[in-house]
Amino acid sequence: MVTTKVYRCDSPEEELETAWTEEGKDHFNLCHKCGKWVCDAMYNADVLHCADCTPWENKPKYCSHCGLKVGITDTFCRRCGTKLQYREVKDDD
Ligand SMILES: [Zn+2]
Ligand SMILES: [Zn+2]
Structure with a gap:
């Protein structure tokens, strides 16, 4: 056990x-x-x-490579296969 x-x-x-x-x-x-x-x-x-x-809300809405709109649960872009990265929160904004 x-x-x-x-x-x-x-x-x-x-x-x-x-x-x-x-x-x-x-x-x-x-x-x-x-x-x-x-x-x-x-x-x-x-x-x-x-x-x-880097909160979960920072999940990208668009592919950074091809600009395709992506779903919140997607890890990879459905069109070009680019891994979707979270955006960093900048301290000094
Ligand atoms: Zn931390
Ligand atoms: Zn893409």
């Missing part, structure tokens, strides 16, 4: 740190922008950022 504990995303930082130490890095991802460790559900793997730095 698997006894892996489930850690909530909104756990206090100490708890996440404990989880990280005990469980390893498997379920945690380093945000390359703010340096925070976040769980899978809060990680935007496309840009290696946490969802705080």
Whole structure:
């Protein structure tokens, strides 16, 4: 039986740190922008950022390559196959 504990995303930082130490890095991802460790559900793997730095709302609506309108659930452009990347949130706008 698997006894892996489930850690909530909104756990206090100490708890996440404990989880990280005990469980390893498997379920945690380093945000390359703010340096925070976040769980899978809060990680935007496309840009290696946490969802705080690059929120899900930043999902592109158009293909950056051919300009085709894409659906919110699309990962690749249906016309040219370009991987759809999240837009980064600029701090200094
Ligand atoms: Zn971040
Ligand atoms: Zn395209």
